[in-house]
Amino acid sequence: MKALRLFMGCALALSLSACASGMKFTEMKPSLSPTTQEMGRIFFYRPVTLGAALQPDILVNGKKVGDSVAWGFFHIDRIPGNYEVVTSTEVERKVSFVLEKGQTRYIRFSVNMGFFAGHVYGDLVDQATALPELEDCKYAGQAQGEK
Amino acid sequence: MEKMFNHVVSLSALVVVLVSGCAFNLADVKYSPTQFQSMTKDGRAFTLSMNVKLTDTPCWYGRELRQNTRWEYSGSVAQGEVFRSRDQILTLECSNIYEAYLVVREGRVMGFFLPVQQGFVGLPEPVVLPVKP
Numbered sequence: 001m002k003a004l005r006l007f008m009g010c011a012l013a014l015s016l017s018a019c020a021s022g023m024k025f026t027e028m029k030p031s032l033s034p035t036t037q038e039m040g041r042i043f044f045y046r047p048v049t050l051g052a053a054l055q056p057d058i059l060v061n062g063k064k065v066g067d068s069v070a071w072g073f074f075h076i077d078r079i080p081g082n083y084e085v086v087t088s089t090e091v092e093r094k095v096s097f098v099l100e101k102g103q104t105r106y107i108r109f110s111v112n113m114g115f116f117a118g119h120v121y122g123d124l125v126d127q128a129t130a131l132p133e134l135e136d137c138k139y140a141g142q143a144q145g146e147k
Numbered sequence: 148m149e150k151m152f153n154h155v156v157s158l159s160a161l162v163v164v165l166v167s168g169c170a171f172n173l174a175d176v177k178y179s180p181t182q183f184q185s186m187t188k189d190g191r192a193f194t195l196s197m198n199v200k201l202t203d204t205p206c207w208y209g210r211e212l213r214q215n216t217r218w219e220y221s222g223s224v225a226q227g228e229v230f231r232s233r234d235q236i237l238t239l240e241c242s243n244i245y246e247a248y249l250v251v252r253e254g255r256v257m258g259f260f261l262p263v264q265q266g267f268v269g270l271p272e273p274v275v276l277p278v279k280p
Contacts (some may be wrong), residue, residue, distance in 0.1 A: 082263040090178075096263040097246035123244055126236045 014064035019052055020072030022139030030139075032104050032127075034077045040099035042083070043106045044122075045073035047133040051111035058122075059086040065143045068109045068120050072140030085122050093121035106130035173257045174241040176205045178266030181224045191220040193230070193278040201256065203271045206241040212276075218249060226267050227252035239268060251276065 022028075034041040044058055044066065052070035053132055059065070061084055065076050084096045085107050099105055107122045108130065199212040220231040231237075231248040239247045240257055247259040247268070255273035260266070 084263070086258045091242070093243060095244040096261075121244075124236055124238055124246055126234075 006077060008127055019049065019070045020138040020140040022072070025073060025134045025137050026140070028139055030075065034102065034104070036077075037102045038079070039077040040080055041075055041077050041104040042085075042099065043075045043104065043130065043134070044068070044071060044085075044109070045106070045130070045137045046109035046111075046136050047137060048109075048111055048118075051113075051120065053109065054089055054118050054120055056087045056089050056120050059088075060084070062086075066140065068122075069140045071137050073137040074133055074140045074143050087120045087122060089119050090117050091119055093119065095122040095124055096098065097124050099134045106134075108133065157164060160213070174206055176239050176241050176245055176261075176263055176268060177244060177265060178268045181226065181260065181267040182222050183222055183229065183260065183265060185222040187221055189220045193218055193276070196277045196279045199256075199276060200275060201270070201274060203266060205239050208240040210237065211237075212249075217241070221248065224250060224260055224267055226250050226269065227257045254278070 005126075008084065019026070042060070046068050049070055055067045056068055057064045057066075058068050060076065060078070066074055069130075078099055078104075080099055080101050083099050084094055086092055086094045087109065095107060097105060104127065106125050106127060106129070108125045109120055109122050111118045111120050113119075150162065156168035163216055195212055195214055195215045198214045201212065204210055205236045213235050216232045216233045216234040220228060221231050222229045228248040229248050230251055237247045237249065237259070239245045239261070245261045246263065247261055249256055250258045250260050250267065252273070255275050256270060257273050
């Protein structure tokens with residue numbers, strides 16, 4: 001029983017330490033629009049604690065832009081075009097979409113259980129879905145390769 | 148000998164489970180390449196008068212087109228006219244997720260156009276669209 005409590009305590013501590021710890025979305029109030037109207041903006045967020053220890057790379061058109069962190073969010077601006085977002089855990093999951101000038105897209109990451117470990121996968125969601133879920137997320141840091 | 152047989156059966160069952168798991172993970176949306184003719188300034192659009200359930204979608208991930216969503220004409224493919232909505236995001240899903248637009252002919256959904264892949268995914272049975280007058 002004591003061992004079980006210790007295990008549960010460690011698991012909880014590990015889960016919490018693996019969550020994003022930056023400023024809350026509602027405090028930071030990031031612009032929902034890209035910096036210029038010639039660009040588009042992509043938000044990435046993960047509003048779940050489940051599988052917090054899993055922090056796979058997020059690749060956009062093959063280039064790493066950050067990690068998928070539990071209760072974390074960040075965004076990137078990109079030129080209009082076709083985009084493919086990939087996370088790779090036990091299996092590789094892709095989500096593909098079109099980004100237009102001045103447009104903002106939202107990629108929500110979820111976790112489901114695989115045979116040996118959890119899978120983290122992205123989904124394209126609309127703004128009405130994303131904004132309430134983003135409210136409890138914290139800034140996961142500037143995207144890699146962004147100025 | 149019997150113990151050995153049991154081990155072999157157990158191991159085989161485990162392999163079958165693992166392999167079937169892998170096969171599921173590799174399931175993908177099947178589409179055929181199609182030529183898209185873009186036409187954004189046409190101005191045609193329709194608004195749905197009620198929710199529309201689409202169940203014969205790839206990998207049985209059903210989709211619902213929401214009531215009051217407005218769908219704007221954005222071009223055509225050989226299979227019909229392509230409409231997209233700014234009120235609702237439409238995707239098709241198997242192991243991967245693809246943004247999709249509606250392909251409509253004579254008031255019925257014939258299938259989906261995948262803008263990134265430039266592909267068409269047909270529905271086995273066209274679905275009537277209830278539109279507001």
